[in-house]
Amino acid sequence: MNRNILIVDDEEEMCLSLGELLSDEGYDVLCAADPRRVSDLLKGNVVDLLVMDVKMPYIGGLDLLQVVKRDFNPIPVIMITGYPSFENAVRAMRCGALNFYTKPIKIRPFLKEIRQLFDSQSEVRNGGLEDKTTIHTNNPRMKKLITNIKKVAPTDVPVIIAGESGTGKEHVANMLHKHSSRSAGPFVKVNCAAIPDSLLESELFGHEKGAFTDAAYSREGKFELSHGGTIFLDEIGDMSPSTQAKMLRVIEEKKFERLGSNEVHTTDTRVISATNRPLERLIREEKFREELYYRLSVVTIELLPLRERREDIMLLADYFLSYFNGRYGKHIRAISEEVKDLFLSHEWPGNVRELKNCIQRAVIFCEGDILEKGDLSSQYDQVGDQVGDQVGDRVGSRSPCRGFRELYESLSREMILDALERNDGNRQKAADFLKIHRKTLYNRMKKLGIG
Numbered sequence: 001m002n003r004n005i006l007i008v009d010d011e012e013e014m015c016l017s018l019g020e021l022l023s024d025e026g027y028d029v030l031c032a033a034d035p036r037r038v039s040d041l042l043k044g045n046v047v048d049l050l051v052m053d054v055k056m057p058y059i060g061g062l063d064l065l066q067v068v069k070r071d072f073n074p075i076p077v078i079m080i081t082g083y084p085s086f087e088n089a090v091r092a093m094r095c096g097a098l099n100f101y102t103k104p105i106k107i108r109p110f111l112k113e114i115r116q117l118f119d120s121q122s123e124v125r126n127g128g129l130e131d132k133t134t135i136h137t138n139n140p141r142m143k144k145l146i147t148n149i150k151k152v153a154p155t156d157v158p159v160i161i162a163g164e165s166g167t168g169k170e171h172v173a174n175m176l177h178k179h180s181s182r183s184a185g186p187f188v189k190v191n192c193a194a195i196p197d198s199l200l201e202s203e204l205f206g207h208e209k210g211a212f213t214d215a216a217y218s219r220e221g222k223f224e225l226s227h228g229g230t231i232f233l234d235e236i237g238d239m240s241p242s243t244q245a246k247m248l249r250v251i252e253e254k255k256f257e258r259l260g261s262n263e264v265h266t267t268d269t270r271v272i273s274a275t276n277r278p279l280e281r282l283i284r285e286e287k288f289r290e291e292l293y294y295r296l297s298v299v300t301i302e303l304l305p306l307r308e309r310r311e312d313i314m315l316l317a318d319y320f321l322s323y324f325n326g327r328y329g330k331h332i333r334a335i336s337e338e339v340k341d342l343f344l345s346h347e348w349p350g351n352v353r354e355l356k357n358c359i360q361r362a363v364i365f366c367e368g369d370i371l372e373k374g375d376l377s378s379q380y381d382q383v384g385d386q387v388g389d390q391v392g393d394r395v396g397s398r399s400p401c402r403g404f405r406e407l408y409e410s411l412s413r414e415m416i417l418d419a420l421e422r423n424d425g426n427r428q429k430a431a432d433f434l435k436i437h438r439k440t441l442y443n444r445m446k447k448l449g450i451g
Helices: 012-024 035-044 061-071 086-094 107-126 140-152 169-178 197-205 241-253 279-284 290-296 310-328 337-345 351-365 373-377 404-410 413-422 427-434 438-448
Strands: 004-008 028-032 049-053 077-081 099-102 159-162 187-191 230-234 255-257 264-266 270-275 299-302
Touching: 004 012, 004 035, 012 028, 012 107, 012 438, 028 035, 035 049, 035 061, 049 061, 049 107, 061 077, 061 086, 077 107, 086 099, 086 197, 107 187, 140 169, 140 299, 159 169, 169 187, 169 230, 169 270, 187 197, 197 241, 197 255, 241 255, 241 290, 279 290, 310 337, 310 351, 337 373, 351 373, 413 427, 413 438, 427 438
Parallel strands: 004 028, 004 049, 049 077, 077 099, 159 270, 159 299, 187 230, 230 270
Antiparallel strands: 255 264
């Protein structure tokens, strides 16, 4: 099922770059630079998600949000802004926005939230076809990891799940919860990277009426909502130092206070955390509290990147093929040998998530009963790229770039994000890794909307 996203932003460049980003992810995109067009567009089109700027002429984004929620309530809305304020963020969430992102948008958490939104909708519609309590693997190290997960799951000890983006950290957190004595209780997820620092504390611990401007009512935090169950703190390395200090008390004493209140609440919650950043390095840089790290990491589970478990590539590809066959009513019986060769030669910088997305899109576009290379190239032409090769080369053609323009255009979003991640966000090192000038990298990042 194709997903339709409407972007509303009076900056046409932002509409185009964000539209390109979401189109590359396989979504169908509509854009509106004039907010007055939104109601007509929503009446005339099926829209699954609305991404909307706050500051716009004619009608502000927050006022428009209230109109959308009044007249088109089921449509989820994500707000974005170049002029962030705590009050606007709170008002947006109060009016029903899913989240509130500041420009330049953090691409990974933004895309992750959209994927999770649509996946959860699909699971409801399809009765939950995907198995979230099993890891499919033939890799000996991964099998040992599964054994350790089963040993740890029945306990209440805090667990940190470490690994690159896309390796399945949330999947493991689901496993730990489902195989624990708390499985009948709530499983509450918090993406620490996706929520602005000013809102994260309120999100975790709740707030009282009048705690801050626009706090018109009291609200329970995630620790209250997860009482008797499990709280999953994704991207824990992005948590601010002040929130880390409050987290330490919750872990040690099982106690916390809502914002604007001195009343002490208690919580019986198991804490599972995840990170794709090396917390030991953050500790050395004094960006993460050492005592909190040791409290959270009673057990650490380190997930392997897909390139280190190549025997699982086709096992997972076949599993996802079967899964998406069921979701989309297709009857694709096999993957061609040519596609298998591409899959096995690809480095998969996005790991299992990238493979899953690739198969999903290929199934959508495939019209026969064999998944062929043409089904990939129509919507996923990065399969087979080798980031370390000369930029612009393609597996199967290996034709080198012939000039700056072709090299510039061949720099995909995934390649840049991978280079930044491999070099800890250092843009100069990422440019050196891609064998391009730093200014070329900056210009391409700006065009692709990468913050």
